[in-house]
Amino acid sequence: MIRALRLVFLGPPGAGKGTQAKMLQERFGARQISTGDILRANVAQGTALGMKAKTFMDSGGLVPDDVIVGMTERELTASANSGAKPSFVLDGFPRTVAQAVALDDMLERLAMPLTAVLHFDADRATLVERLAGRWTNPRNGRSYHTTFNPPELAGLDDDDGGPLVQRRDDTLAVVLDRLATYDHNTRPLVDYYAGTGLLRRIAGLGTIDAVTAEVLQALEEPEASQRA
Ligand code: AP5
Ligand code: MG
Numbered sequence: 001m002i003r004a005l006r007l008v009f010l011g012p013p014g015a016g017k018g019t020q021a022k023m024l025q026e027r028f029g030a031r032q033i034s035t036g037d038i039l040r041a042n043v044a045q046g047t048a049l050g051m052k053a054k055t056f057m058d059s060g061g062l063v064p065d066d067v068i069v070g071m072t073e074r075e076l077t078a079s080a081n082s083g084a085k086p087s088f089v090l091d092g093f094p095r096t097v098a099q100a101v102a103l104d105d106m107l108e109r110l111a112m113p114l115t116a117v118l119h120f121d122a123d124r125a126t127l128v129e130r131l132a133g134r135w136t137n138p139r140n141g142r143s144y145h146t147t148f149n150p151p152e153l154a155g156l157d158d159d160d161g162g163p164l165v166q167r168r169d170d171t172l173a174v175v176l177d178r179l180a181t182y183d184h185n186t187r188p189l190v191d192y193y194a195g196t197g198l199l200r201r202i203a204g205l206g207t208i209d210a211v212t213a214e215v216l217q218a219l220e221e222p223e224a225s226q227r228a
Pocket of ligand 2 (some may be wrong): 017019036
């Protein structure tokens with residue numbers, strides 16, 4: 001039985017990181033730490049952090065490393081203080097080699113080594129199609145899709161019944177820029193983690209349920225989860 005999960009989810013926009021992170025949060029209580037969701041909440045609230053991040057997010061670029069590293073360290077420290085065996089999924093962090101080095105350093109200080117790095121992938125046409133049809137609950141980051149994962153009532157979240165919105169960065173032009181940013185800055189992290197023994201490849205092309213099955217299988221492999 002899976003007891004503690006300390007995971008990095010790596011993968012391009014639309015690969016299903018958020019969808020599968022929410023699944024692990026619901027099934028195993030592994031806390032989803034989505035840097036994108038935290039940034040969007042800050043933008044919506046008009047905080048100093050949000051105002052700093054907004055231009056980068058709207059253009060499909062990356063928010064500067066120092067901003068993101070400080071923000072994530074606060075989240076991980078809170079997790080470290082929350083229980084004997086904290087479980088978390090880092091959804092969208094790290095995204096640069098500098099962030100990965102900073103993460104190694106902070107997890108060592110917090111004595112919370114990673115248990116696996118899941119690399120989700122899918123072809124470009126699939127990613128674009130998923131993002132074009134995505135509707136999101138801005139209150140909790142949950143994503144739906146008009147075709148692949150529709151809500152029970154169109155435009156409304158199944159849980160809180162509130163309105164779903166389309167993300168500002170899901171227009172085709174910004175999606176293409178986000179994919180280019182991923183290829184340039186983040187894909188090199190696959191090599192960074194390849195030598196650690198933690199990397200698991202998830203072919204994210206199937207249905208949501210098929211990808212969930214792949215994720216659960218990857219977490220059964222040695223080192224991916226800490227057992228009782
Ligand atoms: P972020 O919010 O992290 O966006 P992203 O990485 O571009 O990824 P997405 O959230 O778009 O995709 P996802 O993989 O979560 O897919 P989802 O599960 O929703 O970051 C946004 C911005 O914030 C960045 O561009 C950057 O500016 C900034 N930022 C964030 N972190 C940063 C960092 N560390 N450093 C610097 N800047 C940072 O699924 C997509 C859709 O497909 C949904 O509609 C879903 O229902 C559907 N779907 C999912 N799986 C399947 C499936 N298997 N089959 C069919 N449909 C599926
Ligand atoms: Mg996401």
